[in-house]
Amino acid sequence: MMPEPQKAVASVMIHPDVRRHSRISRAGLLVLLAPSFLFAKTAPAPAAIPAPVTLPFSPLVHSAFTLPYPNKVAVETRAGDAGYQFAIVTFVDRDLFIVDTISTDDFKGGTISVLGALDDKKLLLLLPAGIDVLDLKLKMVTDEYATVSPRADLEPQYFQAVLTSTDPLSVIAEVQPSIDADGVVDPTQHSLVYDEVVRKKTKGRISLIHPLKEPPPVFLSTDLIIYRNKRKDPSEPWKALDKSLSAVRHPLCTVLDTAYARAAIFGIALSQQCRKAIVFSIEGSNSRPALSCVSWQDGRVTPIVVAGGDLTGLRNLMVSPSGKWAFFTASIDNAGKQWMGHCLLDLDAALSPFPRILASASKNDRVAWINGGESLAVFSEGKISVWVLPKNTANIVQAKDAKKKGSRQKRRVQ
Numbered sequence: 001m002m003p004e005p006q007k008a009v010a011s012v013m014i015h016p017d018v019r020r021h022s023r024i025s026r027a028g029l030l031v032l033l034a035p036s037f038l039f040a041k042t043a044p045a046p047a048a049i050p051a052p053v054t055l056p057f058s059p060l061v062h063s064a065f066t067l068p069y070p071n072k073v074a075v076e077t078r079a080g081d082a083g084y085q086f087a088i089v090t091f092v093d094r095d096l097f098i099v100d101t102i103s104t105d106d107f108k109g110g111t112i113s114v115l116g117a118l119d120d121k122k123l124l125l126l127l128p129a130g131i132d133v134l135d136l137k138l139k140m141v142t143d144e145y146a147t148v149s150p151r152a153d154l155e156p157q158y159f160q161a162v163l164t165s166t167d168p169l170s171v172i173a174e175v176q177p178s179i180d181a182d183g184v185v186d187p188t189q190h191s192l193v194y195d196e197v198v199r200k201k202t203k204g205r206i207s208l209i210h211p212l213k214e215p216p217p218v219f220l221s222t223d224l225i226i227y228r229n230k231r232k233d234p235s236e237p238w239k240a241l242d243k244s245l246s247a248v249r250h251p252l253c254t255v256l257d258t259a260y261a262r263a264a265i266f267g268i269a270l271s272q273q274c275r276k277a278i279v280f281s282i283e284g285s286n287s288r289p290a291l292s293c294v295s296w297q298d299g300r301v302t303p304i305v306v307a308g309g310d311l312t313g314l315r316n317l318m319v320s321p322s323g324k325w326a327f328f329t330a331s332i333d334n335a336g337k338q339w340m341g342h343c344l345l346d347l348d349a350a351l352s353p354f355p356r357i358l359a360s361a362s363k364n365d366r367v368a369w370i371n372g373g374e375s376l377a378v379f380s381e382g383k384i385s386v387w388v389l390p391k392n393t394a395n396i397v398q399a400k401d402a403k404k405k406g407s408r409q410k411r412r413v414q
Contacts, residue, residue: 070372084109
């Protein structure tokens with residue numbers, strides 16, 4: 001049974017998973033044991049999150065996407081033989097939203113992600129077969145692009161991509177040729193490509209050599225790519241690339257090489273603003289899922305413990321546009337009873353490794369961030385739930401402390 005959604009995080013609770021976790025340091029244990037008043041000046045408790053606004057939403061949402069526009073998200077719906085429809089959901093106020101549906105014959109559907117906006121009317125969409133420019137005003141795809149396949153006889157298959165520049169329009173994508181006539185995928189042709197979309201040029205390519213049926217872990221962000229060629233080989237180092245696919249040194253790779261040497265990593269969400277990463281991994285021989293917060297500023301690895309049982313799976317791992325919040329949907333086993341919960345972690349306050357459980361979850365839920373004040377939208381069967389996140393409490397307190405300190409210094413001068 002799922003525990004009640006949490007309004008605040010207990011700063012002195014020590015979950016059994018934390019006590020027996022091998023990576024928690026003595027200093028980290030003292031932090032968890034210390035009374036909460038010790039944090040007053042350095043790490044204020046996260047602000048309470050108001051209850052969500054829940055509104056009816058009848059279409060069955062196949063995918064939901066964060067948009068760079070304020071107060072908007074995108075959804076892709078699918079209804080039987082009607083095929084895919086792409087729609088923009090605009091939140092007008094607390095109790096009202098508008099849905100603008102874009103249903104065109106040239107829209108293939110099956111969108112993997114919205115890479116970004118070219119302007120206030122054009123979106124860049126990533127699909128398995130390539131990249132589309134979708135004109136929201138004309139309600140049609142105005143341009144298409146697919147990278148040059150490593151094998152001339154096969155079309156490229158896109159797994160993921162990230163928009164790195166709008167001038168010139170450039171993306172970094174993970175691609176592989178589609179299955180050949182014999183039903184075989186050639187793992188030697190798996191690669192990262194750096195493409196200029198409008199100019200239709202491939203500016204760089206890095207091969208991802210890996211065993212058959214064991215794809216490499218690749219994690220993309222606007223300014224940083226983290227990957228290694230073999231998921232489970234401790235001798236294979238983690239590597240970092242910049243947005244032009246040039247090799248760079250990054251402290252996160254050092255932490256991953258040491259703290260996760262024998263772990264298979266299946267998810268990394270980066271917050272460049274907080275210099276932290278949320279890492280989902282399977283630990284060694286016991287094949288036990290683990291979730292951790294990694295600070296590449298000081299190398300600290302903090303286990304994240306979801307109350308209510310043992311973590312068995314994870315989905316929807318993502319960091320907010322501001323980099324201050326991490327969201328994920330956790331699958332939990334509680335003495336043989338299975339449940340799922342939507343969880344939120346304040347990366348900026350980082351008071352404890354216990355995320356807040358916002359609500360129970362379903363495997364069919366779809367989630368997207370809302371820009372323009374930063375909110376979270378969860379599309380469930382027949383409804384939308386929107387959480388409006390509080391302002392950054394740590395920064396507010398630091399600003400107040402700085403203001404008080406300045407006032408004291410000013411009084412001394414006078």
